[in-house]
Amino acid sequence: MKLYASTTSPYARKVRILLLEQEIPHTFIAESPADPSSHVAQLNPLGKVPLLQRDDGEVLFNSPMIVEYIDSLSVSPMLPIDPELRWQVQRWHALGDGIVDAVVARMLEGRRAAEIQDTAFISKQEHKIAAALRFAAEQMKTRASGGIYLCGVELSVADIAFAVALDYINLRYQHAWGDQYPQLQSWLNTINKRPSFQETLP
Numbered sequence: 001m002k003l004y005a006s007t008t009s010p011y012a013r014k015v016r017i018l019l020l021e022q023e024i025p026h027t028f029i030a031e032s033p034a035d036p037s038s039h040v041a042q043l044n045p046l047g048k049v050p051l052l053q054r055d056d057g058e059v060l061f062n063s064p065m066i067v068e069y070i071d072s073l074s075v076s077p078m079l080p081i082d083p084e085l086r087w088q089v090q091r092w093h094a095l096g097d098g099i100v101d102a103v104v105a106r107m108l109e110g111r112r113a114a115e116i117q118d119t120a121f122i123s124k125q126e127h128k129i130a131a132a133l134r135f136a137a138e139q140m141k142t143r144a145s146g147g148i149y150l151c152g153v154e155l156s157v158a159d160i161a162f163a164v165a166l167d168y169i170n171l172r173y174q175h176a177w178g179d180q181y182p183q184l185q186s187w188l189n190t191i192n193k194r195p196s197f198q199e200t201l202p
Contacts, residue, residue, distance in 0.1 A: 001025040004039045005049035008202040010100045010168040011063040012050035017160050020196035022074040078156045088151045089158040100168050102128040107172045129199030137181045163191045
């Protein structure tokens with residue numbers, strides 16, 4: 001399999017970590033979706049990363065879909081089979097992706113010329129991120145596992161997606177969220193010690 005993506009894409013990083021954790025053979029190829037000659041532009045009608053191309057030539061896009069596919073190949077799925085645990089994992093997954101969406105939207109608006117930036121839109125994205133962090137901090141206090149991992153006793157897609165989101169805040173929207181939520185910061189520091197997370201840091 002081949003994974004086409006930029007090295008800074010948080011959506012792609014989530015997939016890259018899962019591939020490494022599941023020890024699934026693949027080739028990572030760094031490409032910019034803005035390059036019209038790239039495989040991303042040619043094979044993904046949406047022109048976005050990540051793009052996964054299977055050995056038979058079939059392509060998959062949209063990171064949640066790719067995550068589902070990759071996890072289906074493993075004998076130790078990180079999207080649990082148990083229905084109760086699965087929706088809990090997917091909620092963290094959705095929260096992580098939602099944070100990333102807001103950070104990306106804020107970043108893109110901030111790259112426009114100052115005189116045409118929509119400051120209300122930027123503020124709205126920042127409020128979304130702040131609300132998501134508050135929610136995560138409360139959930140972490142009451143989560144059933146009580147250990148390192150967000151759901152259950154093993155690493156799951158919940159941990160991958162949420163850690164990627166926090167790291168992306170640090171990359172594109174630097175502010176002292178860790179001072180406000182030291183438990184989240186401590187958790188991120190612990191998760192980021194895993195080799196798959198270290199290898200994929202942007």
